């Protein structure tokens with residue numbers, strides 16, 4: 001029997017109440033923080049069992065065949081979840097289904113506690129017609145159940161399916177369970193018996209989460225004096241071209257953001273503040289947005305680091321996310337200090353963040369669902385605005401490149417890390433504690449242990465579109 005903390009977030013609610021969106025966001029947030037998390041959708045197992053395209057009558061409580069097959073799907077999803085906990089040493093699983101009756105919840109509660117897993121029920125209640133309508137449209141557009149179906153037919157079918165659930169739906173009143181009820185996307189929260197730090201962390205994230213679509217813009221500061229000298233860190237002034245970017249920014253922002261009530265966030269370093277200087281919007285400085293602290297390497301070029309600290313240089317190549325500069329930070333540390341920024345971003349919209357290569361990489365990875373391994377290699381070019389539009393099932397990206405030249409500070413991942421080469425050549429890389437940066441233990445929790453609750457004149461613009469969809473096979477039952 002496992003002694004590690006294991007939590008199952010059990011989603012509860014009628015169809016079209018945003019459960020899958022919430023499940024996916026929690027999964028993304030915890031994974032970003034370094035907590036092993038996986039989502040299990042009963043709908044996915046149902047489709048494996050009986051195929052997609054079942055009519056609404058399949059979900060009728062009086063349809064005994066449908067009921068039996070839905071129970072089989074729930075059992076298969078539960079079994080997959082239990083074996084994932086054991087096999088992967090997972091910490092948080094999300095059980096995404098309607099789980100809309102007391103009987104189903106009692107069964108889940110029994111199965112989970114018996115397997116030493118704490119259930120945390122997350123119920124999404126939504127009575128606002130507009131919100132339900134938007135969720136329905138999302139499901140009809142993205143669910144494999146409605147793929148290739150005429151939209152009017154799909155809409156009718158989905159409405160009937162929801163009605164089939166309404167009759168038997170019982171809101172959570174089981175006060176011996178840990179649960180959180182989210183009412184009308186943030187208008188009310190009911191929290192019961194939330195037990196420990198990690199559960200309270202999940203609840204804290206949920207109460208910050210807004211389900212409406214929104215836009216966020218990121219820009220690095222204009223090119224700095226250090227950028228042109230290939231020096232890292234520091235608090236350098238903008239270069240001539242960096243100042244030109246700062247000059248052109250207000251116009252570009254106004255054209256793309258229009259008259260939305262924008263707020264600009266910068267770091268506390270000169271290069272971001274100078275870049276934002278001409279923007280006519282309220283501004284806020286965040287220390288948390290400051291660039292990755294490069295410790296003893298601050299102000300050096302990469303060549304100087306390779307010469308003076310060859311081991312560090314090699315070890316960073318080997319594991320860039322976990323490598324911590326001597327006396328400085330790792331990307332893992334930066335993720336942790338950016339968590340409050342992410343919480344604020346979940347609550348607000350129309351924010352332009354002017355920050356740095358590493359800090360933007362960390363926030364961008366959160367929204368675009370990029371793994372820790374790939375995060376430090378995300379391309380965040382200078383003199384470019386990145387727009388992210390987050391919807392229920394996707395995060396769309398557009399890039400607006402300003403026509404002011406800048407150096408390219410991107411360093412690709414080496415195909416054979418230097419440390420491997422050194423090892424191959426038989427040169428033992430000494431592990432000299434205190435004399436070298438460290439690689440954090442990837443299994444070490446990323447969270448603190450104390451509880452925290454509650455070139456031409458006219459800018460040329462090029463657009464690149466990408467999106468990070470939420471897996472369609474994870475639609476709720």
Ligand SMILES: O=P(O)(O)OC[C@H]1O[C@@](CO)(OP(=O)(O)O)[C@@H](O)[C@@H]1O
Pocket residue numbers: 220224226227231232233234291292294355356357358376409411
């Ligand atoms: O993690 P890598 O890719 O080395 O890059 C992060 C670096 O980006 C830089 C530029 O190379 O950011 P910035 O432009 O904000 O100065 C360095 O200061 C910082 O150390």
